[in-house]
Amino acid sequence: MKDQGTNRPYTLSLVAVVGPGLELGANNQLLWHISEDLRHFKALTMGRTVIMGRKTYESLGKPLPGRNNVVLSRSGRSLEEVLSQVKDQAEVFVIGGAQIYRQTIDLADKLYLTHVRAPLPDGGVDVFFPPVDPRQWKEVMRKDFPHGVKFPFPFSFVTYERIRYR
Template sequence: MVILIAAAAKNNALGKNNDLIWHLPNDFKRFKAITSGHYIIMGRKTFESFPKPLPNRTHVVITRQKGYQPEGCIIVDSIEKALAISPKNENVFIIGGGEIYTLGLPFAQKIELTRVHNDFEADVFFPEIDLKQWKLVEEKFHLKDEKHKYDFSFQTFLRK
């Protein structure tokens, strides 16, 4: 199954200057739990925003940059090629950024979204979720606390 996984604000903001806008430890824990042991598909800028490759995951990086070959990654030049080399009988996660989410959305059957209940200034945005095509099947709200500056919800959408 192809799954988009993201944390996006009310205004669909994802990040600014190739960095996250917020720090939500429980979102990081959920991301790690859900994606560990799987293929993760991302754009080059998203990959470069990590201090190092994420452990226990196969990194598939989409780029148009010729000769780009970071160690331990599979490099392709399209979302179609990224999906073609990914296992067919396993969950495969598209993890960003904005352009890659937009390209991956037509192929996805599920969206795992952390909705941050705030608007933010950003330069990268998550695509709009069309509720005619997607059904919210699970939602768990979390109040802000000493470790989380903003209220947020874990949401799961399935394609109708």
């Protein structure tokens, strides 16, 4: 889908798994591992460009297979350069972490959030997804799970699209 509201020739989408207070991670790790969500993430991003911050890349430990991995570092290309140089892609995915979500949410067309309703780790959380303003984002798809095959808490896949006021 070509984006309607910007000159970008592709849809810019953020993908994240978040807790009830938009919690993202702790100690450079994810908070939960939900196999259904990993499959969902893979299905969305396979064959596409994925953009991530250097810390998220270090936490993954290696490039995501089958995807064009772009890792942002202040010693490399700027975010603006990366976004303007994407070619021949219908949809590009920002996959974290907090710093990169914060800098791209106002540019994004779509959000794919997995909302998890599970206890948070005892040690606390140190990174959060930016606020999702309901005046700017409308829910267009939702799939609720009472629990996963190996995950005992409820979670939902929710897709949001930016509301374009004309």
